[in-house]
Amino acid sequence: MAEIHRLRDRAGDTEKITVNVGYVDLGHIDLLVREGFYSNRTDFIRTAIRNQLTTHSDAIKQSIVRNTLELGLRHFSRTELETVKAAGRMLRIQVLGLATIADDVTPELARDTIESITVLGALQASPPVKAALSDRIG
Template structure:
């Protein structure tokens, strides 16, 4: 269920999240061997490729789940005007995003409190610390 403020995203340099993983010594050694032999430029390249391969293999399941859960896939940005329009209609949002959800810097905590009933973000939420504190109580 896409909206005009939702766009598909593919991480570019500088637009990534850091993820820490633990690997066994043998697995890590095999990764290092693949890097040493020139198959991958570094450990990150190997891991990123492995993740993309798994996501490709399971793409149908991901798409079916996104459709079933009515998740917005990609980048979803909420502006002050978006939330003010919701407030004028006396509505509340149930936000569900798989990807990146952002809330504009000029959105006030009061506006968020008045317009967002619940939020689920599978990925990353970018908002001010004040907004994140309010949304912490609305996470599903």
């Protein structure tokens, strides 16, 4: 099994999402912010998400094991992919967190070595590599 690295959310290590919230719920959030329970709306939403993840942590852990997901940060270098190609193997990548493919990986090398890629979180790769793998990203 590959190394597992735990990620901490830092400003540059986050993914932006859009959430539609009803006016009354938004008003409740703004009230809690105004009363000092949270520093801003984002602080409230992040706290709510973390609380839900904690509530469901056992189910998450079981699903990670059941689906054989790598947890955290997984980086694929050109050297690693060249080694995989030389061995005549193909990778089935499954990551919960952040998967990165090095900038010096060519689209051809990616197609020759990556059979499928599933990322629950974020995938960072060059646009040409993402395009080359588009039919393999699930």
